[in-house]
Amino acid sequence: MINVGFYYKVKRGFEKDFEDKFREILSYLRANADGFIDAKLYKSVDEPSEYLIYSVWRDLDSFKKFISTDAYRSTVNYGKSIIENRPTHRILQEING
Structure with missing residues (x-):
């Protein structure tokens, strides 16, 4: 299993657009991306225009296939x-043990 963290700084005033797009993409991934397990969106406490998308994939190949x-x-x-x-x-990459 692999985890991917995407870090973004969103232009001021576009935070809701970014959050809405995340929900749209999450729905797409759940329905269409083989190997996708889950993703969560996090917003910085100190800087509300900074975000982290944390996603979980079955393997690196599944993630690479999606980004292509x-x-x-x-x-x-x-x-x-x-x-x-x-x-x-x-x-x-998750390490077991």
């Missing part, structure tokens, strides 16, 4: 209009 889809590219292109700077992400 048109749906992912479309979301990234939309995000460019409401996100400051380039988002960062970290991919972590």
Whole structure:
């Protein structure tokens, strides 16, 4: 299992748009992305325009397959209009034992 953390700084005034888009994408992933397990959206307590999307995937291949889809590219292109700077992400692998 892998976990992916996406870190975003949203332009002021676009926080609701970002949150709505997250819910839309989450629904899409649950219905269409093989290997997707779950995702949660977190908002910074100190900086309300900073977010973390924490997602869980069966394996790295499932995540890589999703980020090569048109749906992912479309979301990234939309995000460019409401996100400051380039988002960062970290991919972590669960270690058992």
